[in-house]
Amino acid sequence: MLAGDLPKALASFNEALRLDARLEQARLNRGIALLRQGQTAKAMADLEALANDEHSLVRGDAAYHLALALDRVGRSAEAEIWLDRALKLDEKLDGALLYSGMLREKRGDLQNAGRAYLDYLKLHPDSTVALLRFGVSAQKAGRADVAKSYLQRVIELAPRSAEAAEARKFLVLWE
Secondary structure, three states: OOOOOHHHHHHHHHHHHHHOOOOHHHHHHHHHHHHHOOOHHHHHHHHHHHHHOOOOOOHHHHHHHHHHHHHHOOOHHHHHHHHHHHHHHOOOOHHHHHHHHHHHHHHOOHHHHHHHHHHHHHHOOOOHHHHHHHHHHHHHOOOHHHHHHHHHHHHHHOOOOHHHHHHHHHHHHHO
16 A cells, blocks of 8 residues: 555455454555545444544544544545544544644634644644644634734745745735
């Protein structure tokens, strides 16, 4: 799967599950491979089953990937719920925290989006993506001074990055 050969990866996961249906890591990876292959409905079935299995050790990861699938099919509100579940199941899933902020920002819930970005930045203070998104959210919330400082930080950290280009665009736009 990591090499990009999804059909071969799916065949391997299916064979592993044929041999032992209890291999939840294989079921999780099959769900992720199906999601990457665009078979969202099949992926969601695997991921939801794992996320709801109280005995599963990969519930948090399954809930996170289910949220990705739900957002992909336009069910962002449900995706937010699954991201919250993923974080409750595994507080180390900081990707779920960042994604949660993005969904809340998209919905216009700037206060909770900002909270999610700041929580993520506590764990990853140099994340240009989180700094950029927090800056944009701050601007949308009417905090131009805060927005400017965060966007300038993005540019300082990674001047040639796509995030810095985006930050410069917003700074020029808002002048």
